[in-house]
Amino acid sequence: MPYLVLVAARYRVFSVRVAAVTSLTPHFVRVTLTGDALAEFSSVGLDQRIKIVLPIPGHGFTDLPDGEDWYGSWRALPDAERNPLRTYTVRSFRPDARELDIDFVAHGDTGPASRWVSACRVGDELRIVGPAVPSSPAELPSGAAEFDPGAANRILLAGDETAAPAICAILEALDVATVGHVFIEVPTDADRLPVSAPAGVEVRWIARNGASHGVRMTDQVHAWASTVAAGPSDAPSTCAEPVELADVDVDEQVLWDIPTASDQRPVYAWIAGEAGCVKELRRHLVRGVGLDRKQVAFMGYWRHGKAEN
Ligand SMILES: Cc1cc2nc3c(=O)[nH]c(=O)nc-3n(C[C@H](O)[C@H](O)[C@H](O)COP(=O)(O)OP(=O)(O)OC[C@H]3O[C@@H](n4cnc5c(N)ncnc54)[C@H](O)[C@@H]3O)c2cc1C
Incomplete structure (x- = not known):
């Protein structure tokens, strides 16, 4: 762990x-x-x-x-x-x-x-x-923080409410030239938090409002992935061939898949939240769309029905 x-x-x-x-x-x-x-x-x-x-x-x-x-x-x-x-x-x-x-x-x-x-x-x-x-x-301490975009200036941040504090802290510190998308799922409309972000970063707060946990955020990330897979005109295509992934049993193991630092990636993605939801996004992005794992940090922050420890 x-x-x-x-x-x-x-x-x-x-x-x-x-x-x-x-x-x-x-x-x-x-x-x-x-x-x-x-x-x-x-x-x-x-x-x-x-x-x-x-x-x-x-x-x-x-x-x-x-x-x-x-x-x-x-x-x-x-x-x-x-x-x-x-x-x-x-x-x-x-x-x-x-x-x-x-x-x-x-x-x-x-x-x-x-x-x-x-x-x-x-x-x-x-x-x-x-x-x-x-x-x-x-x-110098290591291993207590993961956000590490390297030279990438295009980002994706996605998470549920447990990841919102980290996402907000990251957003407030981003370089003004950063561009990208942020999807944060929260329980209700009233749970959106004020946060500042560079002008080129679109921040979407997604209210669950009674829907199943993660479904709405997952839809938004899938839509984002399809534009990346299509290779937008202002960014290099980021997709390698889809690869097989070792399965992670999120009821028994912590899902924590962190890339090593690289200066080469055009896009850097950081995804955290309920482990089942993060697992589904990992499967879709890496195995389905073919996003290079070196570009994405996947972190299961908690698991439905399981206490930490
Ligand atoms: C790196 C990291 C950073 C985190 N940062 C934050 C943070 O800043 N703020 C924050 O609130 N959480 C954060 N979390 C998540 C937090 O650690 C878990 O939600 C934790 O399980 C809460 O402990 P608990 O004692 O309340 O519940 P536990 O005793 O762990 O769990 C009891 C029950 O509650 C459920 N449960 C746990 N969390 C939630 C939830 N959020 N919503 C609904 N059900 C839940 C469990 O599935 C279990 O059934 C972070 C986790 C990690 C790994």
């Missing part, structure tokens, strides 16, 4: 507390975390992921191990004493203010993270796991 690799010494547990809780839309809640420990937190990329460590009711964080091998010790704990870990995106980090924002999707009380965010208050304690400021360049 690529995003569970937290054993490197450069990753550590940061003690933080809730500084603000802001309801952004019916399904997005922004939690601003603060704490002196964040002076040591390292920001490593636009779609940077961290782990949040949730309190155990009645015990808080008393059983959470500390020190360099905290992760090994945490894994060895009995279930009842092991604080739940969940993966979230750093929506923004303000080092001078020692503040970090996370945009949570409130999806009911089915999971500990969603349950926590619906009840959290200013002053509540939390722990996050992330990279510490390196003490030397050799220690």
